[in-house]
Amino acid sequence: MAQRSTFLLWLRSALYYLGFYPVTVLYALLCLLIGPLLPFRPRFAVLSSINYFYIFWLRVCCGVRVEVTGRENIPASGAFVVVANHQSEWETLYLQLLIRPQVVVLKRELLKIPFFGWALALLKPIALDRSDRRGALRQLLEQGTDRLKNGLPVLIFPQGTRVPAGKMGRMNKGGAMLASRAQVPIVPLVHNAGLFWPGKSFIKYPGTVQVRVGAPIQADGRSIDDLHGEMALWMEQAMRELGAID
Template structure:
């Protein structure tokens, strides 16, 4: 892996200088407007910020992506997409790549001010990581409840 240069740090600082203020303002907006919207409209509004994040990352840091095999994803019905979770990037990009979706996440994330509160309005499948044995049961139960009511094709 190449060694980070001062330019890399400058570009990363520029990215975060835009990322954090925009996130706080956008999350506040979503918290105000989100409860008034039906789920699908709320999902579109809340996840639209990811287009900014990916574009801003490209502009500030030069990150580009090429997706191969997208044509193999089913057009209808439920399916599971799993990432190796190497970074925050795929979390942002998956919101653009696979729409609509039910996100599986750590329950603790819902406690983060603004971000977690807005994320909670998307009704994610929140797993309690302290109960590892029951995590799969939680996932299956919450997933079965969320699909028919929110994501009819």
């Protein structure tokens, strides 16, 4: 029975990727043609629309659904820094639908992925060279402040890399530093996607990904340590409540 269940999970996941890869290649080619012709906001709307298909197809093939609480905490206008935990490839797809438009902080290597990375490069990501820690921080603060001044929310994964479900990992202060420098609020966000789409896992498990958005944390007149402490405490407590960490 267990072998049969595993085979069915593998089969459903294979079906997901049979739709994912061809659609990604075709849509990326279209985006590479028309994306450079569009201003950033309509460009983001067009390029990220493929994510609606990804999330729909994931639900159809693998039974993975989404439930969001605290959506009202996302500012309706103005710039802000979003900090989210990093457990899965899932959040790189869904969070572009939850916060629109946005600029994401990512590792530079992702832009080298054929088709997907090439199209992603059109969305003004802050692509960091993680081998140069000082240079990466300087780049984050300079480019992040520029994006925020232009009214674009910036998404940061303070854990820096994917952390398996059940583990917390270390949270860096980049998000708090950027919010303090630009004097914009931090919006903390957590989820438990790693329970259903483990990082680098082929098999996806049916269930409902819980996403929780916290109230904005105002940066006015507060120290970086104070901002980071409040952000990290809220995220850890919320992740425990969602079962994302032990």
